[in-house]
Amino acid sequence: MVAYQYYPGCSLHASARDYDESVRGVLGHLAIKLEEVPDWNCCGATITPSLNQLQSQILPARNLALAAENRGDLVVPCNACYMSLKKVQHNMVKYKEIREGVIDIFSQAGLSLTGMPEVRHLLEMIMEDVGLAKVKEMVTKPLKDLKIVSYSGCQLVRPLGFDDPEDPQALDQLMEALGAKVLPFSQKSHCCGSSLMTTQPELAFKMVDSILEEAKKVGAEMVVVTCPMCQLNLDAYQGQINNKFNRTGQLPIIYFTQLMGLAMGLSKSQLGIQRGIVSSNKALEKIV
Amino acid sequence: MFKDFTSEIMSYPGGEKITACMQCGTCTGSCPTSHAMQYTPRRLISLIRANQRDTVLQSLDIWKCASCYSCTTRCPRGIKFTDIMYILKNLAWKEQSKMENKNIAGFYNAFQGLIEKRGRMNEAELIMKYSFQTNPVKLLEFAPLGMKMLLKGRAAFSAPSVRNQVQLQKIMKLAQERGGE
Numbered sequence: 001m002v003a004y005q006y007y008p009g010c011s012l013h014a015s016a017r018d019y020d021e022s023v024r025g026v027l028g029h030l031a032i033k034l035e036e037v038p039d040w041n042c043c044g045a046t047i048t049p050s051l052n053q054l055q056s057q058i059l060p061a062r063n064l065a066l067a068a069e070n071r072g073d074l075v076v077p078c079n080a081c082y083m084s085l086k087k088v089q090h091n092m093v094k095y096k097e098i099r100e101g102v103i104d105i106f107s108q109a110g111l112s113l114t115g116m117p118e119v120r121h122l123l124e125m126i127m128e129d130v131g132l133a134k135v136k137e138m139v140t141k142p143l144k145d146l147k148i149v150s151y152s153g154c155q156l157v158r159p160l161g162f163d164d165p166e167d168p169q170a171l172d173q174l175m176e177a178l179g180a181k182v183l184p185f186s187q188k189s190h191c192c193g194s195s196l197m198t199t200q201p202e203l204a205f206k207m208v209d210s211i212l213e214e215a216k217k218v219g220a221e222m223v224v225v226t227c228p229m230c231q232l233n234l235d236a237y238q239g240q241i242n243n244k245f246n247r248t249g250q251l252p253i254i255y256f257t258q259l260m261g262l263a264m265g266l267s268k269s270q271l272g273i274q275r276g277i278v279s280s281n282k283a284l285e286k287i288v
Numbered sequence: 289m290f291k292d293f294t295s296e297i298m299s300y301p302g303g304e305k306i307t308a309c310m311q312c313g314t315c316t317g318s319c320p321t322s323h324a325m326q327y328t329p330r331r332l333i334s335l336i337r338a339n340q341r342d343t344v345l346q347s348l349d350i351w352k353c354a355s356c357y358s359c360t361t362r363c364p365r366g367i368k369f370t371d372i373m374y375i376l377k378n379l380a381w382k383e384q385s386k387m388e389n390k391n392i393a394g395f396y397n398a399f400q401g402l403i404e405k406r407g408r409m410n411e412a413e414l415i416m417k418y419s420f421q422t423n424p425v426k427l428l429e430f431a432p433l434g435m436k437m438l439l440k441g442r443a444a445f446s447a448p449s450v451r452n453q454v455q456l457q458k459i460m461k462l463a464q465e466r467g468g469e
Contacts, residue, residue: 010409014444015437041407041450046355047399050377053300054463059403062459083357095301105462109455158357159368165361191320191356198418199395203321203352236433275440 004125005072005117006034007063009081009228010042015236016078016228018272022257023077023122025270029261030130030138034075037067043084046194054101060088061102065113073118075125077257079227080194083155085119090160123152123226123256124162127170132177140265142179143287149185149220150175150256151211153230157189165189171256175224178263183218187211192233205241208233212241216249221283223253231255236277252280262287293341296379302371309333315359315369325349329359329369332376345380351392353377382467394422404460407450412443 012020027034040063049056063085067074076082092099106112120128126135150171157165168189172182190211193204212234215223225231235253242250253276261271262284273280290296297303315329322328327335327349335344344350350373359369380387387393398417402409412434419426437443450456 010448011411013408013448015411015442017442039451041456042403042409044403045399047396048403049355049374050351051381051396051400052463053374053378054466055460056374058459058463062456091301098301101463101466105459105466108462109458111455111459154356154358158361191354191358193320194354194356195395195399196321196352196354198415199392200352203324204354207320207354236437240433275442277436277440 002031002129003033003035003072004075005067005070006036007040007067007074007076007081007085008036009076009078011078011228011232015232018275019077019228019231019255019257021270021272022255022261025266026257026261026264029264029266030134032130035070035072037063037070037074039066043081045080045084049084054098054105056084057088057091057098057102058105060084061092061106061113062111064088064116064119065106065111067117068113068115073120073125075120075122077122077226078229079121079153079155080229082119082121083158083160086160089116089119121156121162121226123156123170123174126260127174132173135174135177135260139178139263141263141287143175143259143263144179146180146259146283146287147183147219147221148175148180148224148259149183149215149218149222150188150224151185151215151226151230151234152189153225153227154189154191156226171224171226174256175259178259180259183220185214185218185220187214192227192230194229194233197233197237204233205237205244208237209241209245209247212238212251213247215251220251222280223251224256224259225253226256238278250278252276252278252283254280292339293336293344294339296341297336297372297375300375300378302368303375305365305367306333306336306372308365309337309367310365312364314362314364315367318358318362319353320356320358321352321354325352329373333367333369333372336372344376345383346388348389348392350376350380351389390422394418397421404457406447406453407456408448410444410446410448412437412445413447 044059152168157163193207197204258271313330316322353373
């Protein structure tokens with residue numbers, strides 16, 4: 001059994017419980033073992049780096065130090081956590097003052113960075129280690145005729161990420177391997193507004209509205225996501241956004257792991273599909 | 289200290305290349321929130337270079353960055369403008385009097401407070417703390433969505449925490465004492 005270390009991040013223990021359920025369900029089904037990093041902490045997302053640069057290195061670095069005590073790459077399902085962890089690795093290599101600051105602070109708190117685990121987004125690991133051939137082989141219920149747009153969001157594919165930052169391909173390829181009909185979409189890596197949804201909703205509403213409206217226009221029945229923040233903004237706030245801009249129609253927002261699970265024959269409840277604020281029952285009628 | 293604001297920005301990780309800017313505006317054109325800014329990314333760079341420190345740090349525009357990194361990915365001169373936005377926010381935050389917007393200050397305070405204390409985030413608790421720090425009436429606005437999330441099993445009212453809180457609090461405090469640099 002292949003084993004990975006798993007950094008769920010805060011969302012997957014609360015508002016993105018459905019993501020966590022589907023990650024564990026699908027990887028279990030693929031005989032991939034996930035070991036949750038013991039005593040992991042919040043990555044700081046985009047908030048801590050806005051306030052205090054050194055703290056924003058310290059938070060992800062503690063997770064790396066804890067993960068370095070065990071074997072296996074560190075698999076991260078959240079785009080924002082992925083970016084935070086990759087960024088501190090990058091900074092510690094590039095900037096002597098950051099490296100020395102982190103090491104010095106850690107030495108006063110009984111922490112040491114004995115090595116650096118490889119940080120990989122869950123989608124990256126599935127594409128590279130599992131591979132599309134294996135995914136296709138595992139599909140028992142192809143997502144026949146399900147029309148989707150894939151929305152990778154921003155932090156997965158930007159400077160330190162993987163895939164093409166302007167026109168990401170991985171999620172399209174994975175969805176095609178599951179039998180879905182992937183529609184052309186120009187906002188695959190646009191931003192969902194992240195925490196602006198709370199501090200300046202007038203900005204984030206517009207960003208999400210633009211993504212949802214194009215998805216509807218091209219005929220999508222669902223939007224597939226790789227990040228709990230994108231899911232929350234597009235799903236939970238959709239009702240308010242529709243009201244504000246007088247929009248009709250609702251679009252379910254689904255995690256790529258949930259569609260993988262369905263195509264591989266796992267049950268909806270095992271994958272947390274009932275947890276969407278916008279129900280996906282209608283869109284999924286023809287495949288389950 | 290610093291000769292000017294440009295040298296100050298250049299002294300921080302990510303700010304090094306600011307003088308390479310040729311004012312092409314790719315950053316502004318790529319920014320999903322620049323339409324709502326008085327000083328767009330391109331303008332902010334020119335204001336930094338014109339040494340207008342207060343104008344830049346007092347501007348609400350720096351808090352409109354969603355950290356999507358579009359500008360950084362596309363800049364033809366390799367300027368990491370998202371990192372420059374982080375540097376500007378750090379400086380503005382340190383000089384708190386410059387932080388007038390209560391919503392933004394309240395949210396960042398609530399988030400950072402929870403992390404420094406317990407090391408993990410709970411969205412329900414974050415929203416409650418944020419509302420109390422800004423305007424408790426907000427709780428009523430969040431309530432319908434909160435109920436839906438609760439019914440879907442997506443809200444936890446427990447207080448998640450790392451086990452080794454002492455260690456976490458210590459490293460955060462040490463980083464704070466170094467002034468965040």
